[in-house]
Amino acid sequence: MPRPKSTAPKYSLADRNGIFYVQWWDGKVKKRLSLGTKDRDEAKGALNQFLAGIDTPALPADPNIRTIMSGYVQDCRERSIASVASLDYASAAICEHLGDLQPAHLTRRECRSYAAKRHSQGRRGMAGGKWKAISDGTIIKELVTLRTALRWSQSMGWIDKVPHVETPRTPPPRDRWLTKEEFQRLLGNTSTPHVRLFMMMALYTGARTSAILELTWDQVDLALGIIRFGAGVGNKGRSTVPIVPELLSALKDAAFIRTTDWVVEYRGDRIRKIKTAFNKRVRAAGLTRVTPHTLRHTCATWMVMGGVPFEMVAKYLGNSVEMVERVYGHHSPDWLRKAAAALSGFSVPRGTENMAVTTIEK
Incomplete structure (x- = not known):
């Protein structure tokens, strides 16, 4: 059985009058693009850059937070990050309340409003079912996930600047341990x-x-x-x-x-x-x-x-x-x-032990 033909074009170097080109077939039409060099090694490097540019997806124009969260979660899934399930949960909450915002519009006021809405919404608010209070710790995790996604989008060239993401005050750590x-x-x-x-x-x-x-x-x-x-x-x-x-x-x-x-x-x-x-x-x-x-x-x-x-x-x-x-x-x-030891060894002069108390009583 013959192997099916590949639909992807094959790119190769071509020398025309001493100038190197990259050439490929688009259907039945041969196309070529000058690499602007007569040196074969330079031409190979330019070809590699050209191929890398083809494989790189186009950057989204003015991505909003929903687009950024979607791209970040997908990237985590491709890298087999173990916590994708929790990322999906956090992303759903973030997109529901902040998804339509541009990153530049993410202010402290918006972050505080998000925290207030999530408090009133509760843990089961997005999917229905029995209402359950949501903790500051969960809201912090969601906003930190947003902050990480924004940094990821900057590293990908989607945005130029990462806005400040304000989170609620960190709750005291749970001091539950087993004897x-x-x-x-x-x-x-x-x-x-x-x-x-x-x-x-x-x-x-x-x-x-x-x-x-x-x-x-x-x-x-x-x-x-x-x-x-x-x-x-x-x-x-x-x-x-x-x-x-x-x-x-x-x-x-x-x-x-x-x-x-x-x-x-x-x-x-x-x-x-x-x-x-x-x-x-x-x-x-x-x-x-x-x-x-x-x-x-x-x-x-x-x-x-x-x-x-x-x-x-x-x-x-x-x-x-x-x-x-x-x-x-x-x-x-x-x-x-x-720290306590640094304070010990200091002797109070005799006769002055009760001086402060006596002064207060007077």
Whole structure:
């Protein structure tokens, strides 16, 4: 059976009277374009630039925010970004309220209006169903997604300047973590192998849910006892961490019976979501306000409580030292002790201890 003809034109170099051209067939018509050089090497370079220009899509004229969000999400999907589902959710909210705006029209007033509308709209407002309050944290994520998309559009040459995107004040971090008794109770109510393995990996590596569910066996070195979580997405860093003995035993058992390349698998397929199964075990254990991310907080909290330096905790989690100190610093037994020590050793002259009180009483 003959191979079907390609509809794409084939471009080639042609030498006419010492001047190089790029030539191609448009149907039955031969076309050519002068490259303006007599040097073959220069002509090859010019041909490559010409071909690159053909493959580059035309820039959108005066793109609005809806166009930018669509292009950004599509680019993330082509790069197999794990969080495309959350990007779709954020993009839908942004396009609903800000989609028709030009980037230059995105002001602080518009950002504040967006936050107010999302508060009143609620989590299920776009798709209908039961109304549920939306947090500032979710709105911040949506506006940060918009900011990232605008920076992406600038890098693509779509816009010249990225406008300021104002977000609500960052809410205080959740200080929910599990005691060792609570974690044992959680594991005790989890007999399903893949959920149990996920819990142990989340606690003993401090990795995010997405990093664990995307982990493949070629990233796990049982002989050396290390896990390489690979590159993160955006500012979500990932680390290479040692495997503690408790987790090593569980991983060896999982490796022995594995049927796929994914470390966390179920019925011969990878796991993409764990929240429903996880929440079921949380309820069975009688725990509240516990999510998969709580295990990452627990990992960090236990390390800080154990006196592990902030720098080492940050390296383990793939976070910044500043973030670890801000979120977990108060759990450290040495938190601000050096600052307090700088004030000690100062002796108040005898007879003046009650001077300030006496002065106030007078």
